[in-house]
Amino acid sequence: GQSLEQPSEVTAVEGAIVQMNCTYQTSGFYGLSWYQQHDGGAPTFLSYNALDGLEETGRFSSFLSRSDSYGYLLLQELQMKDSASYFCAVRGGSNYQLIWGAGTKLIIKP
Amino acid sequence: DAGVTQSPTHLIKTRGQQVTLRCSPKSGHDTVSWYQQALGQGPQFIFQYYEEEERQRGNFPDRFSGHQFPNYSSELNVNALLLGDSALYLCASSPGQVNNEQFFGPGTRLTVL
Numbered sequence: 117g118q119s120l121e122q123p124s125e126v127t128a129v130e131g132a133i134v135q136m137n138c139t140y141q142t143s144g145f146y147g148l149s150w151y152q153q154h155d156g157g158a159p160t161f162l163s164y165n166a167l168d169g170l171e172e173t174g175r176f177s178s179f180l181s182r183s184d185s186y187g188y189l190l191l192q193e194l195q196m197k198d199s200a201s202y203f204c205a206v207r208g209g210s211n212y213q214l215i216w217g218a219g220t221k222l223i224i225k226p
Numbered sequence: 227d228a229g230v231t232q233s234p235t236h237l238i239k240t241r242g243q244q245v246t247l248r249c250s251p252k253s254g255h256d257t258v259s260w261y262q263q264a265l266g267q268g269p270q271f272i273f274q275y276y277e278e279e280e281r282q283r284g285n286f287p288d289r290f291s292g293h294q295f296p297n298y299s300s301e302l303n304v305n306a307l308l309l310g311d312s313a314l315y316l317c318a319s320s321p322g323q324v325n326n327e328q329f330f331g332p333g334t335r336l337t338v339l
Contacts, residue, residue: 120268149326158230158316158330159269166326203268207326211282214259214328216268 118142118209120217122202127223128194136189136220138204146207148180148187149214154200162189162202191222199224228253230319230331238337239307247302247334251319258300259328260292261316269316275300276323304336312338 120140128134138148147166151159163171165180165187177190191198201219208215231250239245251258257276261269271284275294289305298319304311314335318328 147326158332159318160330161327164326205268212324213271213274213282213284215271218266218268 118206118215120204120206120215122204122217122220124218125221125223127225130194130196130224130226132194133190133192134194134222136191136202136222138187138189138217140185140187140204140206140208140215140217142185142206142208142215144208144210144212145182145185146212148178149205149207150176150178150189151203151205152200153203153219159203194224196224196226198222230255230317230329232315232317232331232334234334235332236335236337238339240339241307241309243307243338244303244305245307245336247304247315247317247336248299249302249317249319249331250299251317252329255319255321255329256298257320257323257325258294258298259318259320260300260302261318262286262311263314263316263333265313272302274323281323307338309338312336 149164150162153159163178175192180187203219205216259274260272263269274282278294294300314333316333317331
């Protein structure tokens with residue numbers, strides 16, 4: 117079977133740094149993606165990691181450890197507009213489909 | 227450049243009815259994937275269309291079917307609607323089957339009464 121685990125909710129303060137974790141269990145693994153979804157909106161792509169290590173794009177960084185079946189999304193200099201749900205998704209399995217976690221709701225306080 | 231568009235925005239149906247949802251991919255994209263997202267959950271993969279054929283399918287019953295047209299637009303059909311089919315249906319497009327960045331439409335909110 118395939119499953120992904122994410123904390124359901126994380127709270128942080130504006131201007132701070134927050135890390136959102138994702139652990140996965142899949143029969144095959146090709147890469148880990150992160151998407152952001154605001155309430156009532158469509159998911160938007162943030163990053164993709166196929167290899168171990170850290171990928172940085174502006175205030176967002178994503179990390180992958182394939183040996184630990186673990187990844188995280190790091191957001192720096194938090195802004196109120198970053199309040200959203202963040203989903204990790206694994207491309208894996210026998211048919212290469214994208215399997216999504218249940219998401220982490222990020223709440224930012226001023 | 228228009229992004230991914232979906233119609234209708236909202237839809238209300240009763241149990242047993244059939245529904246058709248439509249999606250136009252982003253310009254230059256040839257692959258369309260459909261997802262079901264229940265409230266408070268992550269998207270669940272339904273199927274993917276490429277070159278007018280269903281290429282991958284998630285764990286959904288045959289009541290869920292689709293089609294892709296020569297202009298790459300796509301339809302999702304759901305027959306014999308159940309209350310549990312109430313969800314946000316998302317369409318995503320990408321340039322190629324294995325592209326890891328998908329572009330999502332705003333979704334169709336389906337309510338089954």
